[in-house]
Amino acid sequence: MSDDGASKQGRSSVFIVSARKRKLQKISQKSGEATLFLIASFVAIVVLFIFWFVARDAVPFFRLRGFQEFFTSSGWYPADDPPRFGALAIIYGSLMVTMGSALIAVPMGIIASICLSDILPFSVRQYVKPVIEMLAAIPSVAYGFFALAVFAPLLQNSGGPILMWAWWIIAAPFLLLLVLVVSELLTAPITKESMKKSAHIGIGMLLGAVALVLLYFVGNQLHGLEIMSGTNALNVSIILSFMALPTIVSVSEDALQAVGRELREGSYALGATRAETIIKTVLPAASSGILAAVILGIMRALGETMVVWMASGNSSHIPDPFFNYLDSVRTLTATIAGDMGEADQVTGSARFHVLFAMGLLLLVVSFVSNLISERIVVRQRKILSGQ
């Protein structure tokens, strides 16, 4: 590259390059481009091939057993005679831990990226961002080991108190904010200034008391919880959220950084505060990038195998009640990893192909969500550019 630049400069000023040399340069440039194109298209071909090979081994399953059992039954007994391949509970398990980790990682990640991009001074950010990105460098088996050997016993032995503290720490500031906003809204119609002030205080106190009771009551309930087994959906959701976090923070921080300086300065020039600038200007402008970050993070959680295999408990049932995150679940990825051993081609059967059907399902889901996010990004860009 640098050679090329130097010779271009040379051509116009000092050196006289022979026609033969120029021709050679042109050839080398063209061949370089061709090589790069080949490598790039190789990657695309690899993706297509993965799709093709997974689909090729997944189709026989549906041909053998049809769609109905796989998608509507939760009886998963692949080793029995006759075998049953109901994957509903397993699909639900995947959905559940993905949702759980998204619920934790998305708000945390977006807030962290705003903090990094617009609030922290550069001197702090340059140290904090690498630390967050370091989370991505930890191998997933180490996360799994942590979940199994440290986190699961912790949840079993003192899960109640931990959940109570988590509730207090998360809910207290949120409820405080809610009380302030609601009392503000409720007193807005009052026009007389003195009455407004006292009403404000009164309503605030009342709502505050309600919030305190709620905080205490729910905290108390959580404190009394007995967690039978620490290898459950909550455990892996938390660990998966840590694994998705660096992706979300890093990508959405980049998106926020990419919002032009002019936009921020324009907003300030119109008299907006920093909070208004962030919420009404920077966030909307970066929303497509943030959405891409969120989808990437969620896909990371959906595709993760080792952690869920080690620490989700691997019970192929739909928790009771269905939102019970303290029950153990089984995911598609863990089932593929766990059942591949026996389900071999030698004794070839639906049992082998069903795992490919699961793989195909995962592929299709991530493909479709990527497609959707792409669409949204394009549309957002059009809106922002005023078309």
Added chain:
Amino acid sequence: MRKLGAVLTSMAIMVMTMVGNAGAATKGIVIDGSTTVGPIAKSFAAYFMKKYKVPVTVSESGSGNGAKSLINGSCDIANMSRSMKPKELAVAKARKINPIANVVALDGLAMIVHPSNPVRALTDGQIADIFAGRINNWRQVGGPNFPIVVIQRESNSGTQETFKDLVMKGRQVVRNAETQASNGAVKNRVSQTRGAIGFVGFGYLDASVKKIAVNGVLPSSVTVKNGTYKLARELYMYTNGRPAGMVGKFVDLPKTPDGKRIIRELGFISRY
């Protein structure tokens, strides 16, 4: 172009050396299969390499994979914690492979609970009911009022299949049973979980878990050998045809005094 040629040549050389290595490896012994038999095979391998200077490779990928490897011809010995299924034998026959079972040792399946659990004995019927989900509180079997956490193995585990044969007898394990990938993982979970019950090979018993008497008989080498402890099975090393040469020496190790000692030290029970 000359560079590309060089790269291609070096790659070809690399591939050839790898193929060459694979060919050379047949001089050593390649073992694959059950995680339960794994410790025996590994100790035997260390002993064997010292004594005969023959390289032995041991992989632990589960009984089913062991059978598959033997049938594919990618291993000399398949460790299995269960006997080969008719289906596997049929496939082997079609590929002109003749699997022979060599009994290595006996292994008991020990039912284990958390050390703090006061329950000391269960009948096999009670164990089956617990694993089928009909009994779900320790109170129902004379213990404290505490829910039972059932822990089983993955469906590709030989230990799991043995358990289903010996205990469940056609009944299905309850769906909310936790599933762990190895003997060690089951022991780990039971040692950490108050309400848990699980099963492991004798080799994995230690003070971190409490073993349960089945039908009034405690699991031990004596009770397995004299046939009073019901949850016991044979462990196999499958070979293709009657083993000869080094492979034959290897599968006959359990009959030698050193072999018996190794098996005993690992917590298994010598058959001979």
